[in-house]
Amino acid sequence: MKVNFNRISVSGNELPNIQKAIESGHLQGDGAFTKICEKALREITKAPAALLTTSGTSSLDMAALLLDLKEGDEFIVPTYTFVSSVNSFVLRGAKPVFCDINPDTLNIDETKIESLVTDRTKLIVPVHYAGVGCEMDSINSVAKKHGLRVVEDAAQGIEAYYRGRHLGTIGDLGALSFHGTKNVTAGECGAVLVNDESLIERANFIREKGTNRIQFIEGKIDKYTWVDYGSSYIPSELVSAFLAAQLEISKELTRARVAAWDKYYARLSALEKRGVIKLAKVPEHCEHNAHIFFLTTESSETTKALAAHLKGRDIAALSHYAPLHACPMAKKLGVGNVSLPVAEKLSQTMLRLPIYSSITLDELDYVCEGVESFFKS
Numbered sequence: 001m002k003v004n005f006n007r008i009s010v011s012g013n014e015l016p017n018i019q020k021a022i023e024s025g026h027l028q029g030d031g032a033f034t035k036i037c038e039k040a041l042r043e044i045t046k047a048p049a050a051l052l053t054t055s056g057t058s059s060l061d062m063a064a065l066l067l068d069l070k071e072g073d074e075f076i077v078p079t080y081t082f083v084s085s086v087n088s089f090v091l092r093g094a095k096p097v098f099c100d101i102n103p104d105t106l107n108i109d110e111t112k113i114e115s116l117v118t119d120r121t122k123l124i125v126p127v128h129y130a131g132v133g134c135e136m137d138s139i140n141s142v143a144k145k146h147g148l149r150v151v152e153d154a155a156q157g158i159e160a161y162y163r164g165r166h167l168g169t170i171g172d173l174g175a176l177s178f179h180g181t182k183n184v185t186a187g188e189c190g191a192v193l194v195n196d197e198s199l200i201e202r203a204n205f206i207r208e209k210g211t212n213r214i215q216f217i218e219g220k221i222d223k224y225t226w227v228d229y230g231s232s233y234i235p236s237e238l239v240s241a242f243l244a245a246q247l248e249i250s251k252e253l254t255r256a257r258v259a260a261w262d263k264y265y266a267r268l269s270a271l272e273k274r275g276v277i278k279l280a281k282v283p284e285h286c287e288h289n290a291h292i293f294f295l296t297t298e299s300s301e302t303t304k305a306l307a308a309h310l311k312g313r314d315i316a317a318l319s320h321y322a323p324l325h326a327c328p329m330a331k332k333l334g335v336g337n338v339s340l341p342v343a344e345k346l347s348q349t350m351l352r353l354p355i356y357s358s359i360t361l362d363e364l365d366y367v368c369e370g371v372e373s374f375f376k377s
């Protein structure tokens with residue numbers, strides 16, 4: 001048996017939707033399928049505005065423009081994340097201040113954020129790793145105390161909740177991703193959730209290349225013009241058509257993933273009891289979406305050997321991020337000279353197991369047997 005790391009699931013309406021988009025003759029963005037996706041996202045998330053974008057990265061780029069980040073500003077971000085959580089703000093000249101993570105969730109350690117605030121700090125960027133919510137109450141209270149904005153990187157957070165609120169709707173802005181590796185996908189696509197309603201109008205300008213075209217489309221003005229910064233953040237209708245079909249089954253996809261995650265957890269808990277691995281600890285107030293199933297071992301050598309053992313059985317098990325403060329670009333920017341021991345260790349000792357909504361019981365058994373057989377020897 002061969003178990004891939006990821007496999008996409010389709011609802012069956014993807015191709016018919018694309019056909020309809022072609023027949024409509026409207027392939028540029030903001031056609032009928034973009035509107036369907038945005039409505040579905042407002043219903044799922046309850047965000048006041050959900051604007052479809054070309055990617056999670058574009059959504060973060062838009063957030064950086066909307067919040068007027070500039071040279072000399074600082075933002076606090078976990079070191080254990082994807083580059084876009086940082087690059088979008090670095091592109092505006094802002095300086096990342098890296099924070100360590102919580103070993104139970106690999107999310108930003110909220111207890112360490114306040115000590116990193118300076119008079120230059122403008123923003124906190126919590127990243128909801130694996131679709132498990134960061135401790136947003138603490139994060140928002142630090143932000144409020146110091147007058148900071150909060151942009152949630154909820155790239156992995158579709159159909160996941162913190163205290164009943166959808167990830168990405170708790171800070172000022174949230175970024176979702178529908179990249180090919182995500183639970184709900186259109187290959188490359190994303191959305192920005194605008195929770196601070198005073199930002200919605202400018203978000204529409206920035207998304208449409210810095211123009212007020214939306215007001216022209218709505219019949220409010222005769223001619224659209226250049227009114228703001230902006231870029232090309234609107235996805236093609238072909239992409240939206242695919243995503244619309246995926247969003248129809250997002251709850252089903254999530255349920256199946258969570259069922260697979262629960263099976264892994266129940267079975268591998270025996271190894272945790274023996275003390276040879278550790279599993280994630282999802283806080284009770286977080287309803288996660290099973291985006292990632294990870295375990296950690298006591299050393300990087302053990303994790304590497306386990307990954308090789310699984311590979312020998314045709315099971316794809318992968319590590320994840322290199323802590324950003326230790327990457328070449330952090331050195332170039334002069335922001336890498338910090339010690340963040342939890343992320344440094346866990347990045348070496350964690351391993352992700354294959355998970356997707358269509359994973360079969362046989363595949364799950366095979367992966368679990370692979371992990372168990374490694375710890376037998």
Ligand SMILES: Cc1ncc(COP(=O)(O)O)c(C=O)c1O
Pocket residue numbers: 054055056057058081082084085127153155156176177178179188189190
């Ligand atoms: C935490 C995180 N942030 C940002 C992104 C960027 O999203 P995208 O690939 O849609 O640009 C991703 C996904 O790749 C991610 O996992």
